[in-house]
Amino acid sequence: MRAAPSRSRSELLPMTHNNPFAGLPEVPAFTLASKDLTEGQPLPAAQLSGIFGVPGGGDISPQLSWSGAPEGTKSYAVTMYDPDAPTGSGFWHWAVADIPASVTELPTDAGNGQCDSLPPGAIQLPNDARAARFIGAAPPAGHGVHRYLIVVQALDVEKIGVDQFATPAFLGFNTSSHILGRAILTATAETPAEPTTRPASPTGNR
Numbered sequence: 001m002r003a004a005p006s007r008s009r010s011e012l013l014p015m016t017h018n019n020p021f022a023g024l025p026e027v028p029a030f031t032l033a034s035k036d037l038t039e040g041q042p043l044p045a046a047q048l049s050g051i052f053g054v055p056g057g058g059d060i061s062p063q064l065s066w067s068g069a070p071e072g073t074k075s076y077a078v079t080m081y082d083p084d085a086p087t088g089s090g091f092w093h094w095a096v097a098d099i100p101a102s103v104t105e106l107p108t109d110a111g112n113g114q115c116d117s118l119p120p121g122a123i124q125l126p127n128d129a130r131a132a133r134f135i136g137a138a139p140p141a142g143h144g145v146h147r148y149l150i151v152v153q154a155l156d157v158e159k160i161g162v163d164q165f166a167t168p169a170f171l172g173f174n175t176s177s178h179i180l181g182r183a184i185l186t187a188t189a190e191t192p193a194e195p196t197t198r199p200a201s202p203t204g205n206r
Contacts, residue, residue, distance in 0.1 A: 018083040020090065020149065025179055030068035032152050032183035036108055037062050043148060043187045049136035051129075054191070061094060061111030061134035066104050066152050070180040073101050073154040077175055079168055082137065084146040087128075092168035093148070094134040095125040097160050097175075110134075123164045125171060132164065142193030147186055154181040 036044065048057035064078065076099040085091035094111050096118065103119045110117040111134025115124055126132045139146040155178045162171050 018090070020081060020083045021182075024176055027179050028070055028181045030066060030070070030152075030154065030181050030183045032064065032066045032150070032185045034065070034150075034185060035063045037150070037185060037187050039185055039187070041187060043137050043189045047136050047148075047187070048189065049138040051131075051135055052138035054136065054138045057136050057138065059134060059136045060109045061106070062150070063108040064106045064150065064152065064185075066183050069101075069104075069154040069183075072156055073180055074158045075099055075101055075155045075160065076103070077153045077155060077160065077171060078106065078151070079153075079171070080134070080148055080150045081168070082139070082146050082148055084139070084144070086140060086143060089169070092128045093136070094127055095168035095171055096122055097125065097162060097171055098122050098158070100158075123162075125162070125164065125166055125168055127168065137189035139189050139191050141191045143191070145188050145190045147188055150185045150187070152183040153179050154183075156180050 036046065045056040046058035046060040047062055048054040049059050050057035051059050078096045078099065079092065080094040082091040082093065099122045100119055107117050111124065113131065113133030118124060124132050127135050129135050137146065137148055153175055155175060157178050160171065160174050160178065162174055
């Protein structure tokens, strides 16, 4: 029996297989933009994670602005999520809830953990590293291109009813029945595989 030809990870399991919105309500889209990011392009160094050891990574949350949210919006939730992290459940990098409906922009570095640039009343939840701040991208070396989904959800309640120690997943569970609209900006990041070195040839064996 002939062995099956080896295939790369990307051929076996393309990153696009995981749609984190598949089980969520279909809602109208609205517009999300950033002065720091470009849709579909790699994250700049500022949005990579020095905390997780990426050289030059800044762990700085991007500037975000949004418009066109549905009528009846009473608050927003903002998250950044990597559905391609090799965890079985992705990786939440950032989560902010209870942003007042009158707010349509977050400045660069609003997720610095000090909460001094977040709107009054907003709460910043611990990410999957259990730090209540933005943490940048740091995909494993050789794991391929990861997607980073920055999402603003328009909600029909002023307070979503989670406390400051809740997980982003629990936030998502609570928002799922209150979503009026969703705005998405997708960026990417990849860490190249570490180079392999061949063992030295025996002396005289050319």
